[in-house]
Amino acid sequence: MAALLRSARLLKCSPASLLQVTGNTRHAPVAGRLYSGAVGTPHVGLCVRQTVPRRLNVNSLSSYTSALPYVSCRQYGVVPEQRGLVKDEPSVAVRSKQAQQFDWALAKLDSSVRRTGRVTKTLLLRIFHDICRTGYPSGNQALLMLRSCGSLLPEVPLVERIELSQRIWDKLQELGATYDVSHYNALLKTYLQNEFRFSPTDFLAKMEAANVQPNRVTYQRLIAAYCEVGDIEGASTILGFMKSKDLPITEAVFNSLVTGHARARDMDSAEGILSVMKGAGIEPGPDTYLCLLNVYAEKGDFAKIKQTLETVENADIHLMDRDLMQVVFSLTKAGHQQYVPEIVERMHHERGYVPDAMNLCLSLITHGHEETAFSVLKSFTGLLVQSQTSDSPDLGNFFLRHCVNMDKSVENIVGFCKDLKDSGLHSSPLQFTLQCALEAKKTGMAVELMRRMKEEGLPLRPHYFWPLFTHYQKEKNISVKEVKCFSCHDIHHIHTLAVSSPALPNVDLSAFRASLISGFRGFHNVELMAKITELLCKDPRFNSTEPETSENVAYFLYNLIDSMNETEVHSKEEQLREYFGLLRNMNISISLNIFRGIRNILESYQVPELVKDVLALVDKKDNGLENEATLLRSLEGKLSFLEKTLAELKAEGKTASSTLKKVITVLCAEEPTTIIRARKDSEVALDAQKYVALVRVLSKHGKLEEAIDMLKEMKEKDVQLRDGTISLLTLTMNTAAMKGDANSIRRLQETIFTLGLAKPSSNLCSPLITCYLERFVEFLSQERGEMMMLYDLYFAFLQTGRYKEARKIIETPGLRARPTRLQWFAEKCIAAQQMEPLENMVDMTVKLFECDRDDMYHYLLRLCKETNDWQKAEATWMKMQEENLAPRERTLRLLADILKNNDKEVPFEVPEVWFEKVKGQPEMFLEQEIKSSPLVQASPRKRVAASPPKEATVDDYRLKVLSLCKKGKAHEAYDMLKEAGSMGMVLGPAPYDTLIKALLAKGNIEDAMAVKNIATDHVPEFSLSDNANSLLIVSQVKRCQMKDALGTLKGMLQADQVPSQLAITRLVQGLASEGNTQDIQEVEALVKTLGSIKLSSMLFVNNAALAHIKNEDIDSAVELLESFYIQNTDNQKSSISFVFRKVLDANNDAALDKLSAMVERLCNHFASYRAATDLFLIYLDTGRTEEAKFLLQRCAAVNEQKDAMFTYMLRAAQQPGQAAKIKALSELIPDFTEKENIYSHLVKCCGLDKDFSSAKALYERMQAEGVKADELTLKRLALLYKEAGEPVPFEEPPESFSFYADKLKKQRSESMEPADS
């Protein structure tokens, strides 16, 4: 290899001039020896460069591409927020308008790619448009756009994609985007991904003309381009040139050559490349084998495919589903569909499989292979997620829609529909397809589909034709009549259909529940009532077989009691008792929750005797728990009593599980033997937590054998361990570890693992991890998938330089990126200046699911910066291009900084710094700024406001103005603008708009309007953007110029602009403070026309009420709010806290009196509790505890609004100084949530307040009450103790805060499922 590199070094000329003579094969043999000489086969040079037309109809090309045609890298650089299948989002239009800054749009693009692995053309165009409109596209935005024009658009035909990328390239260049080599490389990538045939010679010439030097990635992609068309000669010329420049020949080049030889119909050479690679010291990787698989697929050589897959497996190389999908694609395109099912069967269904498979389907459809696409679709329908909106199946919508968009034959589509319907995957595929056709205004297809529907006996309705009408009316198309005729004929048809249709839904219980309740309240015939109730509960005619049916009846009971007032209940007490008794005999049961609700009502009515009757209805299982729990609550800590209770229960032969659990919890800290005895006596099944608690206390007291016996018993009784309990076990072992008792740890671990109680996890093994790594690996091979452990191992291998093993681990199927773990390791490497492990980590995580690549490279560059290693930095940049990554600005800046520090040329445009960084690398930005401004030396402090130098161009001014605006120096920016104006410069709409916004943000309406006038003078069509107008409204409201503000709003709506949520909110609030109810109504009506703007539903109600109050017309306010709540009893989102707060702040007692009377009425007459809850919480929040207490007495149902209370506590605990409020809440409503919750939030508050003494008191109280603190709470407490310099009175949980926070989150989501403790 080295020898050949030397021989190729003869070529010392510019790449362009070299390639301009590519017709001449002078250099080919030299380079040719390099890769084909080893296998001794002569290569066939196919010189097609000049003969391939610039544009071919790609659909007719059955060509293979090494660029992934539908598979995409899923990262732009932003961390993902959610995953899952998403539907098209119709609100894109409005929202994009609202968020004019394209930052939003870029995030949108990113999230689309992350969730679905694709972007839609509409979205891409919208973002492109936005970028154009702002007028100053940056380099990496351009990169991002170009990157999106390839395989991320599986729904777009290849020709269109190429047109799009060309358009974007030209337009952004026109707008002043600076292209560097990374852009050219990205463009090359789109050519490859879109199978675009181009002349590499021309491409290089284009680069040379732009004075951009090609780099390794450029050459690699050009080689790939030659290989695409089997032009080995062309490829070898470039290869030779790479050698002459001492550029490393990477795996990617060899992979291209595999394709190239195969395309040149030289399979022997293609296969031979693998041994050449090995000879050159490069191991063929998954991509190499994928290339090989693809060329076999192209040839239809399935035997070879199978053989290669076997080889791959034996070589322990992991091919991802995505790779296999590529093979499917190649097979299909080459007409060998018959082998597709066999490949599909081999898929592992890794993470991200479904979106990838959907994209495969879309690509296949786009390429005209819808039948194959359908067979692929059918292979993964089981994995598709049912949409939330419908109860009936609707799988395959994406497929049908794309078929319509691609104008597939109705024949085919109807076939797919039939199949989907027959296999129960879609309840109404034809209707859905018709909808798509109508939306796409495909009249012919729509009419044909309706014919088919009619044949199938599906109803056709007049309004099915309306979308076509509107279309034709707009187009003034002649065939209106045609459609009308068809329509009229079918309307007749429809009537006949409708009559014969038995589609009327069945009547069920809830339809007449309301009238039933009013009938019941008379209590004339209790027996009949009970019978009816039984019927409601048990008769399938009235209830589906869902498990919540009994719940329905329970609610019915609750509603019934709730609808009765105190006197009624008193007078009907006997009837009620009889009724409950009858229900009990009928085995009708209610849940504990409902019981609590009913109990509270009855207690508030002073009929506690009835509670017992209701209690008898409570589900037996729940009943026991509650009874004993309440018993215990009053007798906490009294051991003797507990034991007595236990004995009593035992004597009565009752199961005492929950009591026993309590006993154990209480005793755990004390003495183990008692418990064991007690437990053995009672033979009660314990849950995992109690068992582990026992294990813990036993091992703590040195009773190892008994602890192990306990574990064995768990196994025997098949007790499942969960995360929470496992961590308790870890704690147990950590205790032993602290004593240096390795033997105990080992014994416990062995028992746990051999019994299979828990999988070996990093937590469980960490006590021994350092000494017993080997054994650990054994566990690993049995128990792949324990993610945390895998990461631990991975890092351990990286650290010790065992990269092969590390790679094996990180390629574990199903493993996904854990950003915090990766960051941890990266930081460690950076701190210790260890480049090799870090570099290896970055390399190995290329294919890791959801790995943020930009983060990875940023770590690498940070280390480069530490060591000032510019060569490595440059190589890193190359790798980023190779990966086709669009880096974040910070990454580019860091790279530029490293290069500049070493006096190297920065080969790309450095993103402008709009604002000064607070933290990070401030010195670097400062330096940059100093360099760029010659005036700085003279007066460094004034450099920001300093004018650009005399010869400053319009661009300089524009940037300066924008930069000042971003820094919030609106006045300086205005001065700058005036200065530019005095020199006759016109800055363009974007800087004007930005400046106006900046001035408005300072409330400076006058200057803003002055700028607007300047702008209109220079740019006649200039108008304020949506955002600027919204800001104007806010400023006007601030100055109480309500009429002006309303005028601005109206103007915006006329100009089809969308005001921001804030602008509308402020305007309405302003109107309310003036008591202007009329204008509030007007705004409401105006805003209504906007449709989907995101406004709180309460904005108008609350402010209209406040306006009335302002006008001292409290009755109208009350009427408004009351009628609102009467109509919206179930609306939990309708908070009127704002009204209460305003009224309380204003000390408006008159209003408060009437409002609280209203609240009571709503509560007691209309079962609408929201208002009362709001008032209660506001009282609490403003320290009016007495009022809160009083309100609670009058509106007992507030007690039951536990969700609202819980939310209140959650929110309160996020700010300092709120502990007293939470305490007050828990005193007023002790059972609004579990004690553990209250304490943990209180501890959180103490942490925020840095209030150690309260925290200490809390902890002591928790101890006394036997409330178990979760690890996060312990962690918080420990911190407080340590900060106060006191010894921590418990074992501080070993992991980090975030670790336990995550764990808690996980536990919470798990406890949504039934819990056992």
Next chain:
Amino acid sequence: MAATAAGKKVFEVFVSKVPWTVATKEVKEYFRQFGQVKKCLLPFDKETGFHRGFCWIGFTTEEGLQNALQKDPHIIEGARLQVQKNRKPFSGRKSNKEAEDI
């Protein structure tokens, strides 16, 4: 109990997630089971020719309204309707977060 409101109010429910395949006639037919339907307003979009997916149903009696509200789920042609009490003909999208600052 809502006697005060009975005089002037129409007993309206607001229905959303109406499937595109049904029109006024079908919706009205469906809601008839809960009580006499006085009006059914299902706005169509002039631009697209599709209805907007929501409608208002006015019952003649409070009972009809209550019956409709008590029933869950409402299924029409396989699609699940969302039925809620109508406040006023304002159809802005509900905010996800609590709106205490308004």
